[in-house]
Amino acid sequence: MPREGILVRTPYERITDEQVQQIHHASMEILKDPGLISFNKEAAEIFHSNGADVTTVSSGNNPCWLVRIPEELVLSAVDSANKTVKLGARNLENILIMKGDEPRVFFITGSETNTWLDVDFQTYVRKSEPATEIRVPEFHPRRGTVADLCKSAHVCEHLQTVDGYIRTVNIQDKDITEDNKDVNKFFASLNNTTKHVMSGLTSLKQLDNVVRMAELIVGGKEQLKENPIISFITCLVKSPLQFVEDTTDTFIEVCRRGLPVVVSSSPQAGTSAPIKEAGIMAQINAEVLAGITLSQLVNKGTPVLYGSVPVRARMDTLGDSYGSVETSQYNIDCVQMARFYKIPNYSTSGVCDAKVPGQQSSIERLFSDLVVTLSGPQFLHCAYGLLDCNAIFCLLQAVLDDAHFQMIKFFLKPALIGEKEIAETLKQIREVVATPQKMYIRHIRSVMRSGEISSPYPFEGDLANDNVFALAYERMNELLAKPVEHIDSVTTSKIFQEIPGLLPRLNVYEERR
């Protein structure tokens, strides 16, 4: 049985059907005029050979082509793209089935941050009352390592609400190079979680090694097609409207291998996209559709996700403001556009502007997690543990995020109101009203044990003390102490024999000797 996710029965819609149509038509206009600049020759050739109007813009050291994509080519690609995408997993119970027209949400981690935030607790004494001590969390940033990535995958394996895993931290160990980064990040992730693993690629040269690693884990090429335990995310389009040379190469090669891939676009309203909602929406939709069109021209039927990471610019720095309310609005609009095309959506929430766990991070992420979930994206990249936009990962924050996703999942359970419940309740009301004390407490008990009552916040303090961080820290360490199901020793041995560049310290069986 695949994972259930959470079905949003009546998804929140921010834009009307008419507005969806308006954005669609504007995007079609954009794809024709001005079209996209392609810095990738092969992409330009593929579009040209399929009827797009392609002209050379520059043929010097930095050649590029203007690609004008006709509407029929886009609509044909939308038509041939899979409406259901399966993301496999080492544990078959963790497989994710995403249907473009079904608002069933799966919560997934990511993205890659450079900084890992350590937490420790210092004890302070009150000056006026030396007998009173308080413990205060302190956060220490440092460069992320492959050991951190293992820890992050390990904890996310045990977090109930996490449905899939995107690497959370960029591995920057001294022995990690451009040539071995991909195999190590995929292995560290796959070896510590039995959930689906998605990642970007640092080097196209490593694609076949990564795919071979996945084949070894599942038992072969065909088995990987049947159970794609890995998938890729590529930002092939740089906003505004440019196919990037290297990531488009990667994208084309992933499509050729028929593995699931996210066409991701991340325009920033105000700088790389218009500041107005209509503008950023028309542009991001055009950019994603251009990528989807390319995927289908390369390999018809490539399982592709409509990936949207729109963001508004901060007015003070013109940096990203993932915590802004508009960012959630754009994401919800994108969910609706993807549903219009019936292509499963990769959406974004929970990325906050706050730099450390605290009140700001809680408010920003809970707000966007809740509203974007309510719109019913299929693949919600909801940034467990991410802080400072995309720069910092904190495992403690990921544990805190799991608690509020439990609340969101509970909130979205269907209402239990029906003839049977009404009849039972009427009987109960009549019974209780006839008693001297008129209390329903006795009837709580069976409901309490049936799972119909939501759990209290797991990190609730006592009386006047707020112990959220300390309790979440305890929980984090409990999860780290709980074993995970690693790849078996025989397969691990094969992987280490066949795949070059893997760090010996990642072989848990060798390390145990």
Place this chain on the structure above:
Amino acid sequence: MSEDIIAALKENVIQGRKTIADEGIDEALSGKPGVVELTQSALDNNIPLETIIAQGLTAGMQVVGEKFATKEYFIPDMLASAEAVGAAMEILKPLLEASNIETKGKFVIATVKGDIHDIGKNIVAILLKGAGYEVDDLGVDVPTEKIVEVVRESKPQFLGLSALLTTTMLVMKEVVEALKKSGIRDKVKVLIGGAAVSDEYAREIGADAYCTDGFHAINVLDAFQKSGVQ
């Protein structure tokens, strides 16, 4: 036979099953006698009162308390068990009086005049009954004169006053003053509770204790017992 009845009685207290109609927690007990039926059955089989109370009711409540402390049980479970024990005590009451076995004490409880809130008051009453106190619940919106009259007539060791509102909490002071005027203030310990009141307010109006909830009330009463208040 007697041992089976007492074991079943204890188990049904733990399960919070007052009567045969209650569902409890263990579905296997559905349709089987609850605490009320088992208490009657124990009497019919001539099991001594002390055994019924100590090995059945009290032993069961002790387990409930342990489960509550470890968060296996929550307040609704505790209340269900206490309510079941309270119902058993009602059955045993005439026999206890006849055999001169004393309860833990008599407790009169009321929501004061002008206030109709009674959830907290009812919970306290159920818990105290379950803890072995003889509880006389006067209800809500009870006039001060009525409270004084009951204290004078039935001579309880303890009086519990409840008020939710900042306006009606003032009536508690009136009750304490009225008890003084009637010359019976020193005959009864006055405990107050409710969202609006506090430890400080209890001291201000001359009450003997402020209780945060029913469990706290049991602890306060037990402390009074230990210090010799009867």
